[in-house]
Amino acid sequence: MSGVAIPLLLTLKVAFTATLAALVAGVAAGWLLARTRFPGREALDAVLLLPMVLPPTVIGYYLLVVLGTHGAIGAWLDTTFGVRLVFSWQGAAIAAAVVAFPLVFKAARTAFESVDPNLEKAGRSLGYAEWRVLARITLPLAWRGIAAGAMLAFARATGEFGATLMIAGNIPGRTQTLSIAIYEAVQAGDDALANSLVVLASITCIVLLVAAAAIVRRGHLRIVPV
């Protein structure tokens, strides 16, 4: 039983961390591109969607080159903090966050753009500071779209394989997520283990997404108090 529990717990840890990181970055980028206008805005939008378009192994390769022990950022992290991201669960989380980011970003941008700017102007005319407009008007109206993006991101992060394998490697107990464990079981010809892992991964994902959808459906919409 421990053969399936450890990859499951590791996958959940990596997926939750990655979704959180993608959420923060995605909402920030989505708000920025929805509410500001600058030359090259749509080009930037396209670049930010690249992780969804590129094959995961390509992303994994770029991450390995940049974050590896001799990479541009990786070398700095190693010499300054002694931090090595390759072969660590944090590296796996970064890989999952990168591939999940476009899902949150696109959903967030669309959600922010669908908020009526007049409502925000009304808030400002009532004396709200910008952060208050965001917290009391924009986010309550946009959160359902953002939540949908976050759910997609979580599902994507749970199933991430190609980029994870490249930068985090396959270290049982440390970076062997469910998808990698399934892959290794199939490679080793252990069909029984592969089957149990696949069933476990499917059930876990379905349960979590159904629960998240229920929360989104029942969540209350905060109306701006007059």
Place this chain on the structure above:
Amino acid sequence: MTPPRALCLCAAFAGALLAGAAQACSAAEILVSAATSLTNALRDVGQRFEAQHPGDTVRFNFAASDVLLAQIDKGAPADVFASADEATMDRAERAGRVVRGARRDFASNALVIVVPRGGTHVASIAALREAEVHRVAIGSPRSVPAGRYAKEALVDAGAWDALQPKLVLAQNVRQVLDYVARGEVDAGFVYATDAAIMPDRVVVSVRPATRDTVRYPVAPLTDSRQPALAGAFVSFLASPQAQAVLARYGFAPPAAP
């Protein structure tokens, strides 16, 4: 598009397909599933084989030996199987995938420990337990023969348990080589022939003793659609010409101790 024009296009397309199929029928093609460590050498051997058999093609499928056997077991259309250890070929034989009596050894290799060039030199297997060695890469013993040889060497040196926290498992021996070449690990277990491919990025530190000689068996497969050509390729691997190519890449003759 008008019906007559559409009909003409369809006819032309069908004609092209038939012509292509006819061309494929007259020329034979075999698929050789071979262990990753044989990549460079067998590609070279394949070209010479094609030169001797004009019109025929040899295609290669390189992966860890256990993975190749799993593919063959599930019906992959391979004609020849070359494995990096006898154990995997034995399993293929027991499963009835291999033509009886046609199996032969065609090369042997040596297990080595490599370190990144410019990295800390490792004097012996015991030295892997030192604190300066943070990570050691081996092939996954469950699916890579090189990983099993490495595990045996570590077990025999009494270092297997101590090294568990430092081990990074790779999908095949070339991935181990890549990890060492990039400096992501401090040492890795590969074959001498793999180390010879990247002399500018990896350095051989130790040649640990292995329980059995690293020997490569090859055999034509029972489900092959080109049994004659498959058998010819297997025989070709034992020929002086192929053996010379293998020697150039650092492989030793199969009978070497």
